[in-house]
Amino acid sequence: MRCDMCSRDLKLKEIFVDNNIKNLCQNCIDYGLEVKEISHEVKKETDKDTFIIENIGYEIMKKRNQLGLKQEELAMKLGIKVNSLAKIESNKLELDFYLLKKIEKILGIRLR
Secondary structure, three states: OOOOOOOOOOOEEEEEEOOEEEEEEOOOHHHOEEHHHOOOOEEEEOOOOEEEEOOHHHHHHHHHHHOOOOHHHHHHHHOOOHHHHHHHHOOOOOOOHHHHHHHHHHHOOOOO
16 A cells, blocks of 8 residues: 555555545654544544544533633634634534644643
8 A cells, every 4th residue: 555645655554634534654644643543433424535523622612611711712822713713612613633733732632
């Protein structure tokens, strides 16, 4: 098998990248999350072959509330609009990898 990112023929791991599971080599795995590390329920959409992490918004909202942060405060720290954070917390907006890592750092939690 070849790496889905660089096409090298090396030992591969399944990695979650941009809402998809890809087979990546050791050189490319930093671009995503190793599948076995994802702690939330993963559901496969068979028609698009994409993957969605469910309930991640709830986990973000729960931790934000535990820390006593308002949506406005967290949104400002993340550099996003309040309505975008509200959509993330209600699972209506997908997170990219970099925003996910930023949320993890600010809230002090692991979401993957």
